[in-house]
Amino acid sequence: MDPKISDDAVGRLPIASGRAELLEEIMSTPVTDRTTAPDTAAAPRRRTVWLVPLAAAAAVAVVATGPLWWPSGGEPASAPGGPAAQSGAEAAADAPTYRAVLDTPGWRVTHVYEESGGNGGEISYRRGQTSLEVHWRPGSLYDDYVEDRRDIVDPPADGEPVEVLGLTAQLWPYSADDHTVIRPVEDGFLLEVRGSGMPRSAFEDLLGELRLVDEAGFEQALPDEFVTASERDAVVEEMLDGIAAASGQERTQGEEQPPITSDQADRYHLGAEVAGQVACAWIEEFRAANQAGDQQRAQEATDVLASSRQWPVLLDMDARGDYPEAVWDYADQVARGEVPEGFRGGLGC
Amino acid sequence: MSPGSGAHEDAFRRLYAAHFDAVLGFALRRVDRPEDAADVAADTFLVAWRRLAHVPAEPEARPWLYGVARRVLANHRRGDGRRSALGDRLRRELATVAPDPSTDVVQRADVTAAMGRLSGRDQEVLELHLWEGLEPREIAEVLGLTTVVVRPRLSRARARLRALLPEGPEPDGSEPPRNGPAPAGHLPSTPQLTREER
Numbered sequence: 446m447d448p449k450i451s452d453d454a455v456g457r458l459p460i461a462s463g464r465a466e467l468l469e470e471i472m473s474t475p476v477t478d479r480t481t482a483p484d485t486a487a488a489p490r491r492r493t494v495w496l497v498p499l500a501a502a503a504a505v506a507v508v509a510t511g512p513l514w515w516p517s518g519g520e521p522a523s524a525p526g527g528p529a530a531q532s533g534a535e536a537a538a539d540a541p542t543y544r545a546v547l548d549t550p551g552w553r554v555t556h557v558y559e560e561s562g563g564n565g566g567e568i569s570y571r572r573g574q575t576s577l578e579v580h581w582r583p584g585s586l587y588d589d590y591v592e593d594r595r596d597i598v599d600p601p602a603d604g605e606p607v608e609v610l611g612l613t614a615q616l617w618p619y620s621a622d623d624h625t626v627i628r629p630v631e632d633g634f635l636l637e638v639r640g641s642g643m644p645r646s647a648f649e650d651l652l653g654e655l656r657l658v659d660e661a662g663f664e665q666a667l668p669d670e671f672v673t674a675s676e677r678d679a680v681v682e683e684m685l686d687g688i689a690a691a692s693g694q695e696r697t698q699g700e701e702q703p704p705i706t707s708d709q710a711d712r713y714h715l716g717a718e719v720a721g722q723v724a725c726a727w728i729e730e731f732r733a734a735n736q737a738g739d740q741q742r743a744q745e746a747t748d749v750l751a752s753s754r755q756w757p758v759l760l761d762m763d764a765r766g767d768y769p770e771a772v773w774d775y776a777d778q779v780a781r782g783e784v785p786e787g788f789r790g791g792l793g794c
Numbered sequence: 795m796s797p798g799s800g801a802h803e804d805a806f807r808r809l810y811a812a813h814f815d816a817v818l819g820f821a822l823r824r825v826d827r828p829e830d831a832a833d834v835a836a837d838t839f840l841v842a843w844r845r846l847a848h849v850p851a852e853p854e855a856r857p858w859l860y861g862v863a864r865r866v867l868a869n870h871r872r873g874d875g876r877r878s879a880l881g882d883r884l885r886r887e888l889a890t891v892a893p894d895p896s897t898d899v900v901q902r903a904d905v906t907a908a909m910g911r912l913s914g915r916d917q918e919v920l921e922l923h924l925w926e927g928l929e930p931r932e933i934a935e936v937l938g939l940t941t942v943v944v945r946p947r948l949s950r951a952r953a954r955l956r957a958l959l960p961e962g963p964e965p966d967g968s969e970p971p972r973n974g975p976a977p978a979g980h981l982p983s984t985p986q987l988t989r990e991e992r
Contacts, residue, residue: 448899449906449925452819458891463884467836468810470880471843472803732911771871774826786907789914790824793871 540659543581543634544568545610546666549654552577554668557710565634568663575642577651582637584630590637591615591627609636609652616645624648671710680712681705684719687757692749716758717768717793724753724772725794732784750776806843812852813859814839816926820863822888823900823925825870829889834870836881838863857935860926864936900925908958916951923948 547570555576556569565582582590595601597617604615607626614628614636622644628636638655640648658666664673672680685705689695705722709715727746734742753759753776759769771792775785785791817838821831841862842849850858901909901924909917909924922933934944 448903449823449901450819451900452815454899455815455819455822458888460884460887460891463832463881463887464814466883467832467839467881468807471810471836471840472806474840474843474880476802476844476846768871771826784910786910787917788910789912790917791826791871793868794914 540661541632541634542657542659542662543632543636544658544660544663545579545581545636545638545655546658546663547577547579547651547655548666549651554671557667557671573642575640575647577641578637578639579655580637580639581634584633584635587627587630587635590635594625594627597625607649607652609638610655610657618645621645626652667710670712672712672715673710677709677715680715681719684716684758685723688720688723691755691757692752694749713762713766713768716762720753720756720758720762720772721768721792721794724750724775725789725792728775728779728785728788731779735784747779750779802846806846809842809846809849809855810839813856816856817859817863820860820926821867823921824867827889828891829885830870832881832885832888833878834863834866835884836878837866840878840880841866854935857928857932860922860928861936861938905955905959908955911958912951912954915947916954919944919948920951920955923952 544566546568552570552572554568555571556567563583565580567578567580569579570577591603594615594617595603597619604617604627606613607616608614609626609628612629612631614626616624616626618624619641623639623641624645625637625639626648628638638652640651643651664671664675667673705719709718727749731743731746731750734740734746753769753772756772759772763769775788775791778785814835818831818835821834821838822828825831825834838859842859849855905924909920912920918937919933922928922936923930928936930944930948931941933939933948934941937944
């Protein structure tokens with residue numbers, strides 16, 4: 446919304462009914478405040494299914510070798526994700542094995558998330574109405590976790606001892622078919638596993654089927670639709686090739702270009718980073734060309750952005766979310782001769 | 795205060811009443827379509843409802859909520875913004891409202907335009923400072939960073955913004971409020987670019 450409305454003005458909007466109804470809707474939902482960590486971090490954690498940045502420690506630099514159809518005169522967008530790190534495929538043989546995966550047939554991966562900065566991660570599985578969540582968190586949080594989970598029962602108490610992957614863990618019941626277990630710290634991390642929609646006996650059976658893995662083993666355990674660190678370069682190259690072909694530009698090898706870095710395992714989010722950076726660079730080029738009064742450069746940038754409706758990566762993403770729409774909206778604005786306001790924030794570049 | 799208890803509900807009602815406008819405003823200032831702000835507000839307060847025991851006491855509650863809203867918004871932009879199951883009516887109402895652009899804005903149009911030319915990182919820290927009126931300490935809470943990191947980042951962003959604005963008196967980034975003072979502790983009437991950081 447532009448101009449930027451003040452909170453005072455928000456308070457005077459005629460939305461009293463919607464505001465009141467939302468309050469009641471929220472308060473009619475069950476409170477399930479047991480799946481998340483105690484607030485030891487400064488900021489709340491993302492909890493969104495399908496937001497799948499994988500293995501921050503294995504962030505890989507994907508060098509887009511010489512996409513000269515990136516505007517040579519403009520300064521390409523800065524790459525997110527920070528400096529490149531070692532690829533997960535190169536993990537050492539004695540890599541720590543604090544992640545756990547489930548190989549049991551019938552269970553599918555629904556969610557993968559790895560915190561940045563080595564702060565743990567999680568993977569979720571589902572089979573029908575039952576689900577299993579596996580979280581690994583830094584060992585320094587163990588006491589906080591246990592203290593928090595002790596409150597599951599009234600009066601607060603230690604969990605019942607149960608063996609998980611060779612160690613004696615504590616188990617608490619949220620209900621007859623919903624349990625969580627915390628495994629003591631090993632290799633610097635605790636494990637918490639929660640099974641919902643199943644009785645304790647079935648949950649304990651599943652716990653017995655978990656397998657500890659290192660980072661490389663974790664990636665191997667992911668379904669094919671996830672992009673592993675070792676595959677990421679090729680996938681990004683494929684996305685860039687698709688964009689180049691659709692825009693009628695040639696990718697010429699040999700010219701140094703800033704790398705596109707990404708630690709995304711989900712094709713949607715990886716595509717957003719790739720397409721977003723290309724789009725940002727061309728919007729920047731459009732602005733620079735306008736300022737320089739160079740109509741030819743401006744027209745080229747306009748044409749490339751207009752071709753975004755044919756970029757395969759965006760067409761693939763379109764069914765899953767609105768990111769492509771954002772790119773196309775900006776392309777339309779450029780076609781009207783406007784530099785889209787706030788496009789960097791909108792595209793995340 | 796156990797989940798579902800009367801005390802839990804009362805505490806949430808107070809939180810909602812105190813911060814709804816701020817959270818919705820945060821979202822409205824950042825989405826293209828006003829109705830999308832309903833999803834951000836709904837999901838943000840849903841998190842607060844579920845995690846009420848973890849919401850810090852005042853005055854830290856609002857930066858905490860902004861931090862949640864920021865992540866909800868990021869997911870929304872990233873395409874994970876499946877429409878919230880809640881807040882249909884609010885969404886419909888927001889789709890039809892049209893605030894008077896001549897009043898009640900947090901920032902002059904030329905400052906907004908200049909900010910649009912900065913990097914996403916600079917924009918974010920400036921937006922929190924100028925739109926939400928947050929101090930570096932509070933910005934750090936929203937972004938999950940330390941004040942040590944935020945303070946120089948904000949200084950640099952302000953310097954870059956200043957360089958993009960026309961010569962003249964130091965811009966304060968805001969329109970003069972026309973409808974009385976802003977809520978206490980929020981949206982200071984003149985969120986000056988030159989304000990000393992604490």
